[in-house]
Amino acid sequence: MSIAGEPGRGRATAEMVAAKANVSRVAVSRAFNPHTSLKPEKRELILRIAKELDYTPDRAARALVSGRSHLVGVIVPDVCSHWESQEIDALTTALQNEGFATLLFKTRTDYSMDEQLLAYMRGFNPDSVIAFVENVKPKTLVRFLGRAVPIYVNYPFENEDDTPVAEPLYDRLNVFQHNGIDQAVALLQGFGAKRIAYLSGLSKSRANVSRERTLRRVMRERGMGEPQIIPGDFTYDTAYRSTVDLFRIGQGADAIFAANDVGAFGVLDALRHELNLRVPEDVKVVGFDDIAQSHWKSFNLTTVKFDLDERVRCLVRLILRRLNAPDAPSLEETLNTRLVVRGTVG
Incomplete structure (x- = not known):
């Protein structure tokens, strides 16, 4: 027995x-x-x-009764870069605290996603899917989600009408970058910087495109002309090489505004160790994101900050709001940026 x-x-x-x-x-x-x-x-x-x-x-049985799987899909372009890994960690923790498990899906290098993988995602019947990449379009994604309404992290350009037109229903976290960029340019201008170079991120990244356009606008509004664009891809090595080229082949700059903090680290090391320039006395450097490593003494980086905790709270609120009102029109949350001043400008 x-x-x-x-x-x-x-x-x-x-x-x-x-x-x-x-x-x-x-x-x-x-x-x-x-x-x-x-x-x-x-x-x-x-x-x-x-x-x-x-x-x-039995989660499957409970899902049949309740209509909820307590699963959230997360689509990311990268899982090992500093910002994405910190965000995924914080988001997973917050979702678990709310009783959700996380399904992680990674895009191709061009930010697109295999439709077979999307079909596989549908088999899990997720309650929600958060898309951190804009190349997986809502009209593509919703075909594979059934009842779930996807959430997109969006980087609207200031005063741009970004209302979805003839799009399927989706919710959005709008991240406005103007405040932080304006504060950064004001600080650089206040310390006498006239020639500002922008170390770009990946050209297909909407966050990077919005960041560059906002920087151009802010500089024009402050009478500073156009930034010099340095090719980058969000990585340390490319930032290092591009910074060396800027000063050895190009005309240099008074300040470099990097599209992310990891790129800014490459800029700092190239200036100090390859070009023997002082930061901030000879060249000032600003990053973007405020990842955990930015405050380390070796970097002590002035950077435009995304508040990671608030960003995660916004995403979780969108999930809970949608589950409470499944037939509501498009839901939105808003997040702003601000400058964190440390030792690379001054």
């Missing part, structure tokens, strides 16, 4: 837990949902007995 919890028995069921705890089947279900009300002593009893019986809720 097999005993519950020992090999040979069938999988423990909620009914078995309910019988041993002398509670209803509904109470067992509620005990595993931290957001439902249940007396603490009853929840503790149910969970203790469930552990004794080696019972875990």
